[in-house]
Structures are given as C-alpha cells and as structure tokens.
Amino acid sequence: MGAGDTTSLDLVLLPLPVPDVEAQQIDTTTGAIVLKGDLPAGAVVRVDGRVVAPGLRVLTVPPGSHWVTLAAPGRETDSSRVEVQQGSWSEWPIPELARSLDHIQETVSDSGLPVQPQTPSADVPLRLDSAPDYR
DSSP states (O other): OOTTOOOOOOOOOOOTTSOHHHHTTOOTTSEEEEEESOOOTTOEEEETTEEOOTTOOEEEEOSEEEEEEEEOTTBOOEEEEEEEOTTOEEEEEOOOOOBOHHHHHHHHHHTTSOSSOOOOOTTSOOOOSSOOOOO
16 A cells, blocks of 8 residues: 555444454454343353353344343243344343242252142142132
C-alpha cells in the first residue's frame, strides 16, 4: 500500500467484558451469542440441540433464531430463544437454575424422611365433607 491508499475493514464491536481472544471468533458473515454470568458446576450448554465446548463464552452461529439450553446436575434445565443478526452478537444472561425435584427427593431420602407421599390404606375410608359444585 502506498501513501493515501485506503482499504475497507469489516469490524464487529463488542463490550469490554468479552476478552479480545473471544471477540476475534466472531465472523462478520455470521453472528454470535455471548454468554453472560456464571455457569453452574458441571453445566452443559447447547445451541439448537448441539453441545457447546466447555468454557466457551462466545458462540458463533448463523444469523437467525436459536435455542440456547443450559443443564447442570441436580438442577432444572432452562432454555430460551435468542435472535442473532448478521455481523452482530446477542447477549444471553445465564439463568439461575432451580434445584431439580430429583435432587430434592435425594436430599429428603438421605435425611430419613419419606420420599413418596403416603397413600391411605384400603381399610381407611376416604371422607368427603361436601360434594364438589361443577356448575
């Protein structure tokens, strides 16, 4: 290039929290989903059903609508739709996952409390004080 020559560049600007190494992963012909927040231990992230490499925070995807799913041991799974524009990125705040019912039942089981609700025995009649009104 000589003095006064120009060249065009395709640039994608990202917020400061995304490290430079990850910012370089975004191609201007595609888009990206940027994971924001802390992942729970053992978390598995999927985009459109495909498992994402552990620790990856910038997920390069084609433009359009994508389903992002987060699963972790002992936690309920959460998923949501993320829209991504070409040459741009969309933030996906990592949700707080609720404890799963299975995990709660294991905890109760370890405490010695009954895991399954007790059902009345055949010799104990059920009593209804009033009939339901279905009007």
